[in-house]
Amino acid sequence: MTISIIGIGLLGGSFALAVREKYPKATFVGVDASAVHGQLALAKGIVDTILPLDEALAQSTLVVLATPVNTILSLLPSVLDQLPAGATVLDLGSTKESICALADAHPNRPQFVAAHPMAGTENSGPGAAFKELLPGKNLIICDREKSHPDSLKLAEALFSDIGMKLFYMTPQEHDLHLAYVSHLSHVSAFALGLTVLEKEKDEQAIFDMASTGFGSTVRLAKSSPQMWAPIFDQNRDNVSQALADYIELLQRFKALIDDRDVPASLDFMARANVIRRVLEGIEKR
Amino acid sequence: MTISIIGIGLLGGSFALAVREKYPKATFVGVDASAVHGQLALAKGIVDTILPLDEALAQSTLVVLATPVNTILSLLPSVLDQLPAGATVLDLGSTKESICALADAHPNRPQFVAAHPMAGTENSGPGAAFKELLPGKNLIICDREKSHPDSLKLAEALFSDIGMKLFYMTPQEHDLHLAYVSHLSHVSAFALGLTVLEKEKDEQAIFDMASTGFGSTVRLAKSSPQMWAPIFDQNRDNVSQALADYIELLQRFKALIDDRDVPASLDFMARANVIRRVLEGIEKR
Numbered sequence: 001m002t003i004s005i006i007g008i009g010l011l012g013g014s015f016a017l018a019v020r021e022k023y024p025k026a027t028f029v030g031v032d033a034s035a036v037h038g039q040l041a042l043a044k045g046i047v048d049t050i051l052p053l054d055e056a057l058a059q060s061t062l063v064v065l066a067t068p069v070n071t072i073l074s075l076l077p078s079v080l081d082q083l084p085a086g087a088t089v090l091d092l093g094s095t096k097e098s099i100c101a102l103a104d105a106h107p108n109r110p111q112f113v114a115a116h117p118m119a120g121t122e123n124s125g126p127g128a129a130f131k132e133l134l135p136g137k138n139l140i141i142c143d144r145e146k147s148h149p150d151s152l153k154l155a156e157a158l159f160s161d162i163g164m165k166l167f168y169m170t171p172q173e174h175d176l177h178l179a180y181v182s183h184l185s186h187v188s189a190f191a192l193g194l195t196v197l198e199k200e201k202d203e204q205a206i207f208d209m210a211s212t213g214f215g216s217t218v219r220l221a222k223s224s225p226q227m228w229a230p231i232f233d234q235n236r237d238n239v240s241q242a243l244a245d246y247i248e249l250l251q252r253f254k255a256l257i258d259d260r261d262v263p264a265s266l267d268f269m270a271r272a273n274v275i276r277r278v279l280e281g282i283e284k285r
Numbered sequence: 286m287t288i289s290i291i292g293i294g295l296l297g298g299s300f301a302l303a304v305r306e307k308y309p310k311a312t313f314v315g316v317d318a319s320a321v322h323g324q325l326a327l328a329k330g331i332v333d334t335i336l337p338l339d340e341a342l343a344q345s346t347l348v349v350l351a352t353p354v355n356t357i358l359s360l361l362p363s364v365l366d367q368l369p370a371g372a373t374v375l376d377l378g379s380t381k382e383s384i385c386a387l388a389d390a391h392p393n394r395p396q397f398v399a400a401h402p403m404a405g406t407e408n409s410g411p412g413a414a415f416k417e418l419l420p421g422k423n424l425i426i427c428d429r430e431k432s433h434p435d436s437l438k439l440a441e442a443l444f445s446d447i448g449m450k451l452f453y454m455t456p457q458e459h460d461l462h463l464a465y466v467s468h469l470s471h472v473s474a475f476a477l478g479l480t481v482l483e484k485e486k487d488e489q490a491i492f493d494m495a496s497t498g499f500g501s502t503v504r505l506a507k508s509s510p511q512m513w514a515p516i517f518d519q520n521r522d523n524v525s526q527a528l529a530d531y532i533e534l535l536q537r538f539k540a541l542i543d544d545r546d547v548p549a550s551l552d553f554m555a556r557a558n559v560i561r562r563v564l565e566g567i568e569k570r
Binding site for chain 2: 118119120121122137138140167177178180181182184185186187188189190191192193194195196197198199200203205206207208209210211212213214215216217218219220221222223225226228229230232233236239240242243244245246247249250251253254257258260262265266268269270271272273274275276277278279281
């Protein structure tokens with residue numbers, strides 16, 4: 001089996017590292033716009049060889065699109081054009097609605113599997129990849145009935161074999177949920193980081209006075225803009241609504257503070273505390 | 286030396302555990318409104334005995350106020366009234382302006398030291414206390430010139446001996462900075478947690494789709510409302526302004542997403558990325 005990873009970053013690289021442990025006979029081909037990333041991926045043993053996209057596609061059993069989501073959109077039609085008969089392409093993008101809609105318009109749609117692993121860190125590039133990122137995490141597959149049974153079976157087998165738990169939903173459901181449980185966290189962290197940087201002109205002051213609580217809340221503000229700008233753009237309606245909901249709650253909380261309404265403020269926080277139950281489950285994963 | 290800890294929670298308990306390792310001959314007295322917390326503090330070896338406030342004060346060399354900040358305000362005048370001559374009271378509250386103003390109005394002001402350790406977790410109570418919380422972290426002392434040199438020296442020695450790094454500023458500076466680097470993070474996490482809970486009526490869906498990034502951003506939403514409501518109330522002008530700044534940036538980012546202005550969105554995130562340098566320093570601490 002030859003598996004081509006298009007975009008050997010945190011996610012593509014971590015996927016390859018986990019799969020190659022379970023499938024030691026598989027050959028891994030890397031395709032990356034950055035020659036430096038390609039060399040690093042070879043040096044870290046993520047892939048066996050680096051090839052141009054056309055050559056990689058020609059010999060692939062499985063192609064994994066692990067680039068930012070705007071690049072997935074621009075690559076997917078020609079990948080489906082060129083893919084050998086019987087081969088499968090899957091994507092790992094954080095949005096699913098526009099990617100699935102584009103796939104639906106292609107005659108080779110059945111060769112495609114739309115997937116999204118619920119895992120990541122604030123770091124990017126092949127240097128950030130590690131084989132423990134995906135095992136134990138959840139994976140969402142969208143529109144499974146539109147994939148050829150053999151393509152779906154191959155993708156499911158790989159994800160299950162590396163210890164992921166599979167969930168199924170429509171691209172619309174995926175993008176709506178993800179706007180709240182993932183995309184909004186990123187917007188909130190980027191805006192929090194920038195608010196503090198704009199106020200505290202002196203970085204040393206932030207450093208001296210911030211504790212680990214600030215570090216945790218703002219951690220995602222370190223994330224790659226090149227990865228996130230296209231996610232927010234492709235999922236803009238849901239992200240915009242999630243942001244509107246969030247801003248409304250912040251304004252409501254601000255009014256409670258301004259009005260010195262301590263009982264209502266206590267109630268607001270007590271309701272937010274319910275998230276503890278959810279987080280304890282996530283931390284145990 | 287007899288040290289009384291008023292409020293044996295995360296902070297008071299962690300302070301006692303760290304100090305008693307360096308001062309094995311000191312006696313630690315606990316005062317707590319909750320009998321259950323008192324028993325737990327005894328069982329964990331945080332304090333040697335539990336006493337009513339009056340009795341504890343009568344025999345103290347040092348009194349540490351480690352309750353929520355509203356309770357610090359209500360206790361401080363009578364503690365200063367009853368404190369033996371030559372004894373010291375210090376507080377560990379997260380706000381400093383109203384506490385210092387109250388102390389300033391008391392004839393025994395020189396016996397008081399206003400302190401705030403830049404450390405905490407989202408957990409509370411004596412069960413959450415651990416001796417590693419404070420060592421290596423920063424500590425702010427406000428209005429040091431208003432403390433008697435002996436009281437200041439005692440407090441500085443204890444904090445230095447447990448490995449804390451000391452900083453000095455006015456209560457006004459403290460409350461302004463903390464609104465941005467700490468209080469705002471908490472408001473943002475509480476509101477984020479509640480936004481997601483209100484949208485996702487099904488907690489299982491959050492659990493299945495959230496990744497560790499969401500967990501990190503929302504972690505502080507687990508914090509104690511009883512501790513935070515009085516902090517927001519005492520520091521309401523600064524917190525309100527910080528929240529207004531944050532909401533404005535969120536609205537600006539939302540407009541960029543709505544307008545599909547990807548270049549400006551990339552720029553916004555790239556500016557927020559600067560926080561990486563600050564966070565790497567915090568994580569190394």
